[in-house]
Amino acid sequence: MQIQKAIDNLDKLIADVEDARLQLSEHHIVKIVGISKYNSSEDVSSLYKAGQRAFGENKVQDLKQKMIDLEDFPLEWHFVGRLQKNKINNLIDLKPTLMQSLDSIELAEELNKKLEAKDKKMNCLLQINSAKEDSKAGVMPEDAIEIYKQIIQTCSNITLKGVMSIGAHVQDEEIIEKSFNTTKIIFDELKPLGAKYCSMGMSNDFKLAIKCGSNMIRVGSSLFK
Ligand SMILES: *Cc1c(COP(=O)(O)O)cnc(C)c1O
Secondary structure, three states, rough: OOOHHHHHHHHHHHHHHHHHHHOOOOOOEEEEEEOOOOOOOHHHHHHHHOOOEEEEOOOHHHHHHHHHOOOOOEEEEEEEOOHHHHHHHHHHHHHHOEEEEEEOOOHHHHHHHHHHHHHOOOEEEEEOOOOOOOOOEEOOOHHHHHHHHHHHHHOOOOEEEEEEEEOOOOHHHHHHHHHHHHHHHHHHHHHHOOOOOEEEOOOOHHHHHHHOOEEEEEEHHHHHO
């Protein structure tokens, strides 16, 4: 990707995010995480030069490769994919800034056990399957609060920082909005327990997600196009 293209894409995204967040409040700050899973380290480097600092990957192996390729840059890395149990130790060693896809109590317990053994901690978001779609990972919305509390109580090497969700995979905006509102209500209930991030919104629906209270968006295709 040419630097100028990266600058244009990022400028456009920032302008759209600005517009959406200011409709809520001047004090509503939204963090942009660039999802680079379909793109090269060179593309990430172009976006870095345009000003973007936070990136995310959905496979441990790809995350590792990009972290190695780009180790000279002051980037922060997020993990947003399904974490297989046999990749947990590899992810721990990479020390991601935020693991956004903690999607079950079983995974939390397994991750916590391996963190304990290595005397490490990890910042995580609890993933919520807000539209209850079979194709998606995450805990059911009605179980989310209880599971969040349970992880806090039993997994002392995991530091929960909030929630992550993918908007409903449909055309109807009202249904997508409903799925975002479901996540936001849970997030608000978890704030007294230290939840800081409500990560929702991707290329096609981040404006709606911000309107519903998202403070972290994960944008791939429109940033890397
Ligand atoms: C791929 C991916 C994104 C980015 O999706 P785009 O539609 O390309 O913006 C966001 N979140 C997760 C979990 C993803 O896997």
